Amino acid sequence: MTEWIIGNVKDIRYWTKNLFSIILNAKVNNFIAGQFTKLALKINGKKIQRVYSYINSPKNKNHEFYISNIRGGKLTPYLYKLKINDEIMISKKASGIFTLNNINICKNLWMLSTGTGIGPYLSILQDNICFKKFQKIILVHSIRYINDFNYLNIVNKIKKKYNNKFKVQIILTRNNNINSSILYGYIPHLIKNGDLEKKIGIKIHKKDSHIMLCGNPNMIKETRKILEIDKNLSRNLLNKSGNITSEQYW
Template identity: 40%
Template sequence: MSQWIQGQVEDITWWTQKLFTLKVRAAVKPFKAGQFTKLALQVGDKRIARAYSFVNAPHNPVHEFYVIEVEDGLLSPPLASLLPGDNVWIEQNPSGYFTLDEVPDSEQLWMLSTGTAIGPFLSMLRDEQLWQHYQQIVLVHGVRHNIDLSYQALLLELQQQKANFSYIPVVSREQPKVGVAGRITKVLNDGELEEYCGLICTPEKSQFMICGNPQMVKDTTLLLQERGFLRNRRAAPGHITVEQYW
C-alpha cells in the first residue's frame, strides 16, 4: 500500500532544454542504490504519479531524480515547472530489485544504460559497496547527442579518483567528443567497447547490468546470450541483470 509524504524541492539543475535533475528533501525510508520510488503532483482533480530511480547515494538525505521532460507528458512538465521551496508528493517506501546485492561478485561489472536510465548506476557509483566487490567497473551511457551526456563533472571526478573505473559515452547521431559512435548493441557486438577500455568480457569473469528502454534491454541481452552469458536469477545465478526503464 502506498504511503505518500510531502517532500520539499531543494534545487533543480537543467542539463539541456529537456533533461533536468530534481533534488528533494524528504523522510523516505532507507533504500538501496538502484531502487526507485514514485513522485506525484496534484494536477487538476487527480494525483499523477510516476516512478523515478534514486540518483543520490543511499546515505544522502537529499534525494535526486534525473528526469526528461516529455512534451505531452502528464507529470514531467509540471515537475519541470517546480521551484526551490515547492512541495512534491513522494512515495515513502522504496521499491525494486535492480541492486548490487542481486548481482554475483565478479572480476568485472559492466553497466550498460541509455538516456535517463543511467540514474540507478549513478546511485551505485556513489555507494562504497560497489567498489568493494569488483576489480573493474565500466559504465556505458548511450545517448543521441553529446549534449545529452549529463553528470560529466561527477563521472570525470570518478575517473580521476578510481583507477579501476572506465566511463564510455556512446553517441548515435553525431560524432562523439569523447567515447565511441553508434549504438550500444553495435559497439558491444563488434568489440569496440572492450577495445576502448582494454578489457575482455567472458562469462567466467564478467557481470552485466542493463538499464534502458525495453527494446535496448532485449537486444543487448540477446547479444550477450549469443556469447554464452546467462540471465541472472536467484534460483540460478548468471551474468545478466536487467531493468526496463521508460
C-alpha cells in the same frame, strides 16, 4: 499500498530543453543504491504518479532524480515547472532489485546505460561499496550528443578517486565528431562487432563478467539477445543466478 509523504523541492537543474533534475528533502525510509521510488502530484484533482530511480547515494539526505520531460506527458511537464520549496509527494519506501545485493561478486562489472538510465548507476557508484566488490567497473553511457552527458562532473570525480578500477566509455548516436576517446553507434552493434570490448580493453566473459543494462527497452532487448547468443551469458533472476541484470525505463 503506497505510503506517501510530502517532500519539498530544494533545487531544480535544467540541463537541456528536455532533461532536468529535481533535488528534494523528504524523510523517506533508507533505500539501497539502485532502487527507485514514486513521485506524484495532484493534477486537476487526480494523483498522477511515476517511478524514478534515486541518483544520490543512500548516505546523502538530498534526494535527486534525473528526468526526461516528455512532451504531452501526464506528469513530467508539471515536474518541469516546479519551483524551489514547492511540495511534492514521494513514496516513503523504495522498491526494486536493480542493486548489487542481487549480483554475485565477479572480476568485471559492466554498467550499460542510455539517457536517464544512468541514474541508478550514479547512486551505486557514489555509494562506493561497488569498488570493494569488483576489481573493475566499466560505465558505458550512450547518448545522442555529448552535451547530454549531464553528470559527467560526478563521473569524472569518481574516476579520479578510483583511477584504474573505474573505466568510462561514452557512446554518441547522433553527431559523428572525430574524437578518439568516444565511440559512435549503438550499444548492441558495438558489442556485436567487438568495438566496445576493443576500446575498453576488456573482454566480456561468462566466468568473470556481469552486465547491468538500464534505459531504452530496445537497447536492453537487443543487447541481452547478443550477450546470450554470442557470449553465452544468462539472465540474473531471483531464483537463478546469471550474468545479465536489467531494468527498463519505460
